[in-house]
Amino acid sequence: MGNKKAVQDFRAWAEEWQSGIPERRAVILYGPAGIGKTSSAHALGRDLDWEVIELNASDQRTAGVIEKVAGSAASMNTFFGGKRLIILDEADNIHGTADRGGMRAIAGIIKTTLQPIVLIANDIYGLTSTIRNLCLEIKFGSVQSRSMVPALKKVCEAEGVYCSQEAVLHIAENAGGDFRSAMNDLQAAANGKETLEVEDIGTSGRDVKENIFKAMQKIFKSTDCKKALESTRGLDESPEDLVHWIDENLPIQYARKDGDLEDIRTGFEYISKADLYLGRVKKRQNYRMWRYASMLMVCGAALSKTRQYPGFIKYQQPSLWRRLGQTRSKRDMRDNIVSKIGEHSFESMHYSRNNLMGFYSRMLKDEKSAVEVTATLGLELEELMYLSGSAKPGKKLQKIYDEAQKLLEESKGKTEEPDFFKTPAPAVDNKQKTLSCPVIISEDEKGTQKEVSACKSEASDPQLSEDGQKTLLMGFNTPPEIPEKKETSEIKETAGKILPDGPKPAENNLFSYPAPLPEKKPVSESVEKKVSSILSKKKVPTNREPSKQGASDEASSSADMQDNTGEVLKKAEPKNQKTLFDF
Numbered sequence: 001m002g003n004k005k006a007v008q009d010f011r012a013w014a015e016e017w018q019s020g021i022p023e024r025r026a027v028i029l030y031g032p033a034g035i036g037k038t039s040s041a042h043a044l045g046r047d048l049d050w051e052v053i054e055l056n057a058s059d060q061r062t063a064g065v066i067e068k069v070a071g072s073a074a075s076m077n078t079f080f081g082g083k084r085l086i087i088l089d090e091a092d093n094i095h096g097t098a099d100r101g102g103m104r105a106i107a108g109i110i111k112t113t114l115q116p117i118v119l120i121a122n123d124i125y126g127l128t129s130t131i132r133n134l135c136l137e138i139k140f141g142s143v144q145s146r147s148m149v150p151a152l153k154k155v156c157e158a159e160g161v162y163c164s165q166e167a168v169l170h171i172a173e174n175a176g177g178d179f180r181s182a183m184n185d186l187q188a189a190a191n192g193k194e195t196l197e198v199e200d201i202g203t204s205g206r207d208v209k210e211n212i213f214k215a216m217q218k219i220f221k222s223t224d225c226k227k228a229l230e231s232t233r234g235l236d237e238s239p240e241d242l243v244h245w246i247d248e249n250l251p252i253q254y255a256r257k258d259g260d261l262e263d264i265r266t267g268f269e270y271i272s273k274a275d276l277y278l279g280r281v282k283k284r285q286n287y288r289m290w291r292y293a294s295m296l297m298v299c300g301a302a303l304s305k306t307r308q309y310p311g312f313i314k315y316q317q318p319s320l321w322r323r324l325g326q327t328r329s330k331r332d333m334r335d336n337i338v339s340k341i342g343e344h345s346f347e348s349m350h351y352s353r354n355n356l357m358g359f360y361s362r363m364l365k366d367e368k369s370a371v372e373v374t375a376t377l378g379l380e381l382e383e384l385m386y387l388s389g390s391a392k393p394g395k396k397l398q399k400i401y402d403e404a405q406k407l408l409e410e411s412k413g414k415t416e417e418p419d420f421f422k423t424p425a426p427a428v429d430n431k432q433k434t435l436s437c438p439v440i441i442s443e444d445e446k447g448t449q450k451e452v453s454a455c456k457s458e459a460s461d462p463q464l465s466e467d468g469q470k471t472l473l474m475g476f477n478t479p480p481e482i483p484e485k486k487e488t489s490e491i492k493e494t495a496g497k498i499l500p501d502g503p504k505p506a507e508n509n510l511f512s513y514p515a516p517l518p519e520k521k522p523v524s525e526s527v528e529k530k531v532s533s534i535l536s537k538k539k540v541p542t543n544r545e546p547s548k549q550g551a552s553d554e555a556s557s558s559a560d561m562q563d564n565t566g567e568v569l570k571k572a573e574p575k576n577q578k579t580l581f582d583f
């Protein structure tokens, strides 16, 4: 129903597929919701007897999923040689965290697909310009209410409900060009009825989008706060959207020829207070505070006028939304580049955007590094333009891009990164090996002692890569491997025999570790000092001999303490090792 021209173009594109591969392998059907875009795609598939595969917004549409489902469907022929129509519904919503990389994947598939692809979108600017350039764009318009009437009547007949002409007309007009809404309204109104009159619709009629304009009128033309609030209650707009409507239209409505801005100023003060509440709602997730926000924005705007503003005003949709829609593809492109940088540098999106993007952009200034950066990140020509800050894809950029593609072709199959980003392998010298592989004394079966490296031989050691590069694990002082059968005391003994130039093994003590502490005084000294100061104050014997005159309880406890400290002092060997006392 309706959209004749759009349907014709769509059909013509499909006919091209019947006889080969058309120049544009994919089509974008775009326009408002509920006007038959998805239905047209399915109808086309049925008319031409094509198999249909649909990926809609409820499916997770990451790059991986799209490549798996649409990619393989696009590159394989059907069993009987017919075509397979791939429908990507709500394609303008493929963004954000979950669908990251999805747009790139779609662009890649469109370039090489052997099967027709249909992208469906409400907002064409929600798609990247790369995708838009690859596709044929077909615009679908709202369905006119007079076109809806026969279709609604047909549905009534099929359902065995009598609908009066006025009732059907009323539903059609109320739908605002959205046939899905009209059908929903018809179903809601006719539910459980055999006849449907216009009065039945009055109560169940939907609050269509156009009502926002009526609500604007109530807010700006009257000073009745209650009525203004009521007009916003049944709207399909949350206070977060409504505030943009009021913000956009307040200065239009309260503009005065004499240039007096007082009413506008007062109105904006209320809007800003409402905005504070909206912020709190978001932060605390306390939606009860929406009522204060609504009250402030609606009543504030209505009561801020000091005089009446008669005459017709054409209320506007929030321009912020339009601007966001227009810049969305740019923001998407930036996020795509940032995600590639993040992937390459193992950094977050946030860090990559704020700290790294500038560096990568500078690397594009030198032609040689630009080719390598482009290849390594897998930049598209448009992304290259964005990152280099060029408005047009000049010859220089095109050359960089082409060379990067060549580089990628050449490195296909190789797993290595281009040299530019390769980390040079550190030289491995014998000294390093000695440090990381302590030598221990081990005894063979005959009781002969031998010096043995704690690490396995280089050739058989999995921690050493082929080119002799050290792995991460090797960089740390891992305690030497100890044969399982040995008792703990034996292990300690073996550990004690570690040669002086090798690192000391960590004692199995929660509070000690073998790292040298050069700037700190040796623990034992400080403990000794403390203890001797206590002892000198208490004047107690310095050994375990019992006091001849009978030591006081206090003194004996000090003696115990000294004894214990002696233990601690012993444990504190070697001197620079940290102990419990240090904490």
Ligand SMILES: Nc1ncnc2c1ncn2[C@@H]1O[C@H](COP(=O)(O)OP(=O)(O)OP(=O)(O)O)[C@@H](O)[C@H]1O
Pocket (backbone or CB within 6 Å): 001, 002, 031, 032, 033, 034, 035, 036, 037, 038, 039, 040, 120, 121, 122, 143, 179, 180, 183
């Ligand atoms: N022009 C039309 N002719 C016939 N039926 C239509 C038309 N528009 C919408 N419908 C009916 O409305 C319902 C919704 O249509 P459809 O899903 O095709 O809309 P859409 O434009 O793809 O909307 P959205 O953008 O929300 O996906 C379908 O059940 C379809 O039968």
